[in-house]
Amino acid sequence: MKNKLKMLGLALTLVASSAFPQAYPTKLVRIITPHPPGGPGDVPPRGIAQSLSQTFGQPFVVENRDGADGIIGAEAAAKATPDGYTLMYTSNGVVVVNAVARKKLPYDPVRDFVPIVQTGVLYSMIMAIPSVPANSMQEVLAILKAKPESLTLGTYGTGINFAAMVGRYTKARLGAVFYQIPYKSASQALQAAVAGQVQIVGYGLGQAATLVKAGKMKPLAINSAQRLPAFPNVPTIKETGIDVGFQSWFGFFAPAGTPNEVVHRLNTEIAKLLADPPFRAKFLASQGIEPDRGTGASPEAFARYMAEDREEFIKLAKIAEIEPQ
Numbered sequence: 591m592k593n594k595l596k597m598l599g600l601a602l603t604l605v606a607s608s609a610f611p612q613a614y615p616t617k618l619v620r621i622i623t624p625h626p627p628g629g630p631g632d633v634p635p636r637g638i639a640q641s642l643s644q645t646f647g648q649p650f651v652v653e654n655r656d657g658a659d660g661i662i663g664a665e666a667a668a669k670a671t672p673d674g675y676t677l678m679y680t681s682n683g684v685v686v687v688n689a690v691a692r693k694k695l696p697y698d699p700v701r702d703f704v705p706i707v708q709t710g711v712l713y714s715m716i717m718a719i720p721s722v723p724a725n726s727m728q729e730v731l732a733i734l735k736a737k738p739e740s741l742t743l744g745t746y747g748t749g750i751n752f753a754a755m756v757g758r759y760t761k762a763r764l765g766a767v768f769y770q771i772p773y774k775s776a777s778q779a780l781q782a783a784v785a786g787q788v789q790i791v792g793y794g795l796g797q798a799a800t801l802v803k804a805g806k807m808k809p810l811a812i813n814s815a816q817r818l819p820a821f822p823n824v825p826t827i828k829e830t831g832i833d834v835g836f837q838s839w840f841g842f843f844a845p846a847g848t849p850n851e852v853v854h855r856l857n858t859e860i861a862k863l864l865a866d867p868p869f870r871a872k873f874l875a876s877q878g879i880e881p882d883r884g885t886g887a888s889p890e891a892f893a894r895y896m897a898e899d900r901e902e903f904i905k906l907a908k909i910a911e912i913e914p915q
Contacts, residue, residue, distance in 0.1 A: 614646075614674055614851075614855065615674065617675065618649045618675070619642075619676075620677070621677045621679050622655055622677070622678045623655070623678070623680060624656055624678070624684055625654065625660065625680065626654060626777065627654050628777075629776075629877060630838075630877040631656075634873050634874050634877060636652050637872065638860060639652050642856075646859075660680060660681075660688065661696065661697075663678070663680070663684075664680065664688075668846075669697075669845075672846060672848040673849075674852035676844070678703070678844070679842050680840065681839065681840050682840075682903075683747075683750070683751070683838060686900050687750050690903055690914070701846060703846055704845070704893075706843060706844055706860070706892070707842050707887070708840070708841040708884040708885055709840045709842070709860070709879065710839065710840060710881050710882065711838070711839045711880055711885075712794050712878050712879050713795040713878050713880060714792050714795060714798070715795055715799070715811070716753060716790065716810045716827070717783070717798060717801070717807035718730065718790050718810055719788075719806075719807060720805070721786070722789050727825070727827075727831075727832070730790065734767055739768065739769035740769070741789050742771050742789045742790065743769065743771065744773060745757065745771070746775050746776050746778065751776065751792065756827065756832055756834055762909070784801065796876055796877040796878035796879075809821060811826065811827040811830050811832070812826060812827065813826070813834070813835070813837055814826055834906070839884070854888075861886040
């Protein structure tokens with residue numbers, strides 16, 4: 591009799607365990623994004639949260655906790671209870687770049703988070719305001735070589751972003767020196783450029799494309815591996831002689847220790863959305879985020895993708911002579 595009871599108990603445990611993913615979630619799920627409202631760090635998770643709320647029948651709510659290069663939001667997510675009810679949507683700037691560019695962080699990107707799914711790569715464009723007497727990156731470099739710091743470059747945060755990396759590379763390798771002006775955020779740098787307060791700036795392709803088409807900015811280069819169909823006449827950054835492959839990507843994470851069943855179920859549901867063309871067009875492509883080899887892959891594949899990106903950034907940091915701050 592005792593053995594039968596033990597077997598029954600074991601069976602019930604297995605059933606409960608196997609049913610756990612189907613039972614999740616039973617209450618509100620918050621998605622922390624360490625980015626400001628609007629833009630590629632905010633629009634995609636809101637679209638995904640809306641769809642997940644319908645799929646699961648429970649509210650998924652996005653919470654913006656930006657500041658300090660994403661550190662504030664990432665720390666909050668890392669310290670949250672690992673039960674699947676707190677997630678994080680962020681870029682490699684928070685989970686890769688910060689670890690290389692900072693001496694100390696209140697979170698460990700590898701130890702404190704489990705990857706769920708990568709949502710895509712954010713292509714960025716280097717642009718010039720119309721009054722700049724150059725229509726190509728080569729012409730910009732020629733001006734800077736002839737007269738260093740005669741053109742201003744808007745950067746932001748710690749200065750570890752596409753535009754700043756271009757500035758570091760051209761100075762270290764090409765002898766073309768921008769006068770860099772730091773801003774607190776990418777949106778502030780862009781606003782300064784639109785207002786004519788800075789001459790060169792880099793920004794996500796979604797908003798950049800709108801400004802270029804409106805004639806408010808001139809395109810110089812894009813950080814894609816190949817020229818993009820939407821801008822066939824705009825060269826890749828490497829085509830201009832600047833060997834900076836720095837790209838931003840975004841993805842979902844959960845605090846380490848979150849049940850594996852929850853991580854994989856979220857991966858499955860979000861991957862379905864990423865594979866839907868109308869959804870991607872509305873919430874990701876509109877922000878300049880496009881799929882690449884890691885998009886929608888398994889959590890394990892995403893972890894490997896992150897590790898590879900970390901190694902690439904370490905190499906890039908050496909080329910650009912970046913010292914941890």
